[in-house]
Amino acid sequence: MKPSKTFTLIELILVVAIVAVLAGAMVPFISSARQRARIAKVLLLYEATRSAAKLFYAEAGFGPYESSENTCHELYSNVKCFNPGSGGPITGWDGPYISNPLSRRDGPYNSGIHVATNVPPAVDTGIFLILRGVPRSDAEEINKILEKNDTGFWAVTGDVQHTLIIDELRIKLAPL
Numbered sequence: 001m002k003p004s005k006t007f008t009l010i011e012l013i014l015v016v017a018i019v020a021v022l023a024g025a026m027v028p029f030i031s032s033a034r035q036r037a038r039i040a041k042v043l044l045l046y047e048a049t050r051s052a053a054k055l056f057y058a059e060a061g062f063g064p065y066e067s068s069e070n071t072c073h074e075l076y077s078n079v080k081c082f083n084p085g086s087g088g089p090i091t092g093w094d095g096p097y098i099s100n101p102l103s104r105r106d107g108p109y110n111s112g113i114h115v116a117t118n119v120p121p122a123v124d125t126g127i128f129l130i131l132r133g134v135p136r137s138d139a140e141e142i143n144k145i146l147e148k149n150d151t152g153f154w155a156v157t158g159d160v161q162h163t164l165i166i167d168e169l170r171i172k173l174a175p176l
Contacts, residue, residue, distance in 0.1 A: 016114075019063065038108035040140050042169075045106060046129055046146070049075075049115050050173040051099035053127045057174060059092045063117025063127040066102050071100040075115060109133035127173045134169035135161060146171065 049066075053074050056064045064074040065081045072081035075097040080090045107113045111133035118125050139162035146160050159172040 031037040035138060035141070038138055039145070041108040042138070042142055043130065043136075043145065045113070045172055046173070047129075048098065049129050053115055053173045056093075056095065056097050057127065059094050060090050061117070062091060063176065064097075064115055065117065065175075066098075066112040068102040068104050068106065076101045084106045088163055115168075115173070117176070125176045126174075127176070129171045129173055131171075132165050132166065134162065136164060136167070137168050142169065142171070 032141055053064055065072050066075045067073070073079075074090065074093075075095060075119055078089050078093040078095065082090055094110055102115070103112045104110050105114065109131060111131070113132075114130040115127065116130060117127050139160070143158065143160040143162075161170040162168070163170075
């Protein structure tokens with residue numbers, strides 16, 4: 001009898017099982033690479049908005065408000081968003097300080113991005129980059145990079161803060 005050139009059912013099942021095991025072993029590496037890419041994008045956004053916010057504050061004398069969720073773009077256009085003088089030009093504005101208004105596409109989480117200022121009597125004053133939809137694990141890694149701190153109450157009191165209920169990450173760009 002002449003040997004058959006086809007695969008047996010056992011051989012096919014064995015090959016499928018080996019491929020499945022190898023694919024399963026790759027999942028953690030792919031997930032880790034995606035997290036690193038998201039964190040890198042947040043850090044790039046942080047550097048760009050920090051420089052823009054500091055320059056805006058130095059020239060205008062108050063902290064900017066920039067949002068991907070509405071038409072308020074003080075870092076991009078010379079229109080004041082909040083009182084006093086809402087809707088009018090900003091004295092001392094010499095922008096644009098960023099090349100385009102912020103949009104959801106600028107962040108890795110496809111959610112709202114804001115640059116906002118907390119002024120006294122707020123407990124934590126300063127200019128903040130605020131991102132929504134940030135998983136706690138990403139926030140912890142960003143904190144380790146920016147503050148070199150992974151213990152204590154960083155999520156509540158440090159320059160990198162994370163609100164678990166709404167997965168909001170707040171990074172201080174500059175103190176006031």
